[in-house]
Amino acid sequence: MPLDPERAYRAVASRDARFDGHFVTAVRTTGIYCRPSCPAVTPKRGNVDFYVTAAAAQAAGFRACRRCLPDAVPGSPxxxxxxxxxxxxxxxxxxxxxxxxxxxxxxxxxxxxxxxxxxxxxxxxxxxxxxxxxxxxxxxxxxxxxxxxxxxxxxxxxxxxxxxxxxxxxxxxxxxxxxxxxxxxxxxRQRPGVAPGTLTLRLPYRPPFHADGVLAFLAARAVPGVEQVADGTYSRALRLPHAAATVHVTPQDGHVECRLRLGDVRDLGSAVNRVRRLFDLDADPCAVDGLLASDPALAPSVAATPGVRVPGSVDGAETVVRAVLGQQVSVAAARTAASALVTALGEPLCTPDGPLTRLFPNMEVIAERAHEVLTGPRRRIDTVRRVAAAMAEGSVDVHVGRSPEELEAELTALPGIGPWTARYVLMRVLGAPDVLLTSDSALRKGAGRLGLVSDVDGLAARGGTWRPWRSYAGMHLWHAAALPITSTDRRSA
The missing domain is CATH 1.10.10.60 (Homeodomain-like)
Known part of the structure; x- marks a missing residue:
């Protein structure tokens, strides 16, 4: 999206932190580029240029400001x-x-x-x-x-x-x-208490941030041995390009603390990027909440839980397999099936990290041996093996650079994968912000509890007013479905 220089300068003049990460301001008289909210003296309009990326400013000969550290901000949503x-x-x-x-x-x-x-x-x-x-x-x-x-x-x-x-x-x-x-x-300025061999990073986000919602979502789906949520911290074993790693993520005020133990330090950038996507740290909650709050049915939920995020994924292939395991069953049942795969087929970590002892199985192993582990309908087991085989051989490639339309078509072309699964993958793996899973029973239950129509067609029609943030609206509906039943709910049932 082209930058509007006048609007950008107004953001710089007011030091508006909401625009941090959207663009950088390069000052020709100093040769420095800054984030829009930099506390330095506001430059004259005639002395500044605006760039969509820090790379563009660097290519033009500008250096990063050492006061505002423009690269240490949330990425552009x-x-x-x-x-x-x-x-x-x-x-x-x-x-x-x-x-x-x-x-x-x-x-x-x-x-x-x-x-x-x-x-x-x-x-x-x-x-x-x-x-x-x-x-x-x-x-x-x-x-x-x-x-x-x-x-x-x-x-x-x-x-x-x-x-x-x-x-x-x-x-x-x-x-x-x-x-x-x-x-x-x-x-x-370093803080004490960092364990040897561990990198501790502060990953920024744009407030507000409903961290409890992300942790609850991940906790409900956490597979023992691979991940855990305890005492406000999400822990996870990661399969990264060069080696395995473990990460512990603790949301705090203004940032999340990310403690990484890397098997190969070349994976640092990839690990940080995946954590940011998992916790949706680059989202623009003001834009999301502003639109969703305009719907009277969603407004109370937005006010009660501002800054809702859509949890992402650290491994596209794993997310596809777990989505298939979750087709037409409860979250708990899907978690049990995933746990069985990990226990029997997961690769043990060379150095366990507390509760983290295994990696999620790779696709080749699942394709060959899932039938030895999984129980339930033969058709579902065959679908898991077929999907894992397709990803192992590369005929289906699931990564963050895929076109949503092409990936959805590839997934739905596989026997046993329906629209819900494919669109769930787009939302989690690609971070697609405008996916409303209208066939999801829990989501429709939440819609009913918020006074919205809960049939597929009616919810789809109402969801048109939530564009381009329907994925975030869906998180509010899922949250409503998980709330304790009240006396009002019983009277209306």
Whole structure:
């Protein structure tokens, strides 16, 4: 979406934090780019340019402000809203695809030529894939410099730089400081109590944030051995591109604390990106709540639970399998089936981390052996194996860079997968903000408890007024379904 310079400048003049992450402000007289809410003196309108991404500002020769740290803000919610090529590319770049597979690998995943991809990104975002990946590497390097005791040589290669010289040059160009100076500054403000080998990060979000809702959603579905919710913390074993990892996420005021134990530090950026997507930390709750509160039936729920998020996914293939296990059964039954798979087929962690002892089974193993573990209708077991086999062989590829329409078509073409499952995957894996699962029994129950029509057609018609945030409206309906039954509910039953 093109930036409106006048609107952007008004946001900067008022230091409006709601726009942090949507764009950066570059001041020509200082050569610095900042977040819109930077507390520095407001620059004159004639001295500033606005860029959609930090990479574009860096490519234009600007360095990051050391006071407001513009890369340490929530990402733009636009990347979840946009299903076009630029939006899908940004999601993959944030997951570290360029560092692992290069621009050719990125283009192949997106289904376009390198030349076309570069042209679209330069036009839409002001920077090509290499510049965008460079900004991603700089951010990952900063995290490692400030949160670990790793030697800078190791950090350079862990963050994806081709050489130590490239690492040093990039850090100086982007942050106007040497790695040594950045680490010294971080040590002066470091908090004690961090366990050796653990990276502790503060991941920002835009308030309000209904963290209890996310934790309750994840707790109801948590598979023992792989994940746990206890004492306000979500813990999870992760299968990352280079190695396994564990993460503990604790929502706090203004940020979530993320404690990572990585098997390979090259996975840092990917791990952070997946946690952000799981907790929907880049959402714009003011925009969502503002629209949903305009519906009288939803307004009380929005007022009671502002900042509702749509939980995402840390592993697309796993989410598909678990969605299939959840077809036409309760959440508890789906969790029991997933637990059986993990107990029998899950890969043990080399170093268990408290309650985290296993990874969710890979697709090859599920395709070969799920029938030995799962109980219930043969048709459902065959569907699980068929879907796992399709993902294992690559005929169905589930990742954050997929086109929603293409992924939905691929999934529904598989026997045994219906519209509910496919659209649930779009909502969780792609972060699609406008999915309303009208056939979901719990969602329809919640609609009835809020005084809305609860039949499929009627709910679909009413949901048209909630565009483009129907996924968030659905979370309010699910929340209403889980509330304790009141005397009013009994009288109306």
């Amino acid at each position: 636009e990347w979840n809203l946009r299903a076009d090529l630029a939006g899908r590319a940004m999601r993959l770049i944030a997951d570290g695809v360029v560092e692992r597979d290069g621009v050719p690998g990125l283009a192949q995943r997106l289904g376009y030529s390198e030349r076309h991809l570069t042209r679209v990104l330069a036009t839409e975002l002001g920077a090509g894939p290499l510049a965008l990946a460079r900004a991603h590497r700089a951010h990952s390097a900063r995290l490692l410099i400030e949160t670990s005791a790793m030697p800078f040589t190791e950090i350079a290669f862990a963050a994806g730089f081709a050489s130590v010289r490239q690492f040093n040059d990039t850090i100086r160009a982007v942050f106007a400081a040497t790695p040594s100076a950045m680490r010294a500054a971080a040590e002066r």
